Amino acid sequence: MTRKKIVLLILSLFIMAGLIYIGFFLRDMSKFAKGVIEDTPKFVESLLDSEVQNGDIIFQTSKSSQSLVIQKATDSKYSHMGIIYRQGDKLFVYEAVQPVKLTPLDSWISRGDKGKYVIKRLKNAETILTPENLSKMKTIGDRFKGKDYDIYFEWSDDKIYCSELVWKIYKETLDIEIGNLETLKDFNLKDPIVKDKLHERYGEKIPLNELVISPAAMFDSDKLIIVLKN
8 A cells, every 4th residue: 555545544534533523522512502402491490489589570671562662762671560479389470461460470581572581679678578568569469450551651540551560569568669750751752763652642642741650760779679680
């Protein structure tokens, strides 16, 4: 066998060995990726179950048709929120959608943009959110159950929107105001997207002095601390 053939043979063996190694590497990486995909939801569920408490407040960027309007008007990416409650071994979000209802936490999270969320908790929750107070919160909250979503953001209890629901439950139960009340005229109403939506809903009679509580105002409240962020 000539020297040239020997070199080609050795080179071929190296190439074959390299291809075999790459094949095993890709197979192992595929198994690893599959494991991550399968285990991540279980890990997230376990983390939520261990870290989340009754009465925590959860925020997300909604994918609803009015979400962008809320973001533009309040200069915040958070456009929807609710209160987390535990029932048995399951976690739910009490939220004002259509209608006001309890939604399984995992379903609630999956509805948000890219599944992102932030969970916040009242400072000194361990002393304030006692079993008795949590029971009162649920009792007061039940008054709103089944009510229609308020697309006009009025401050009455006839219909109700997401941040109004959470704010009123905390206020009426604990006399705690999470976030400052504003009026409609305090928001950014000059953005074209906001202006179009206001005209669509109110025509020329925009209730500029209507009291409003926004998800942004509640998110920024110094009465809350971050528990989890995804």
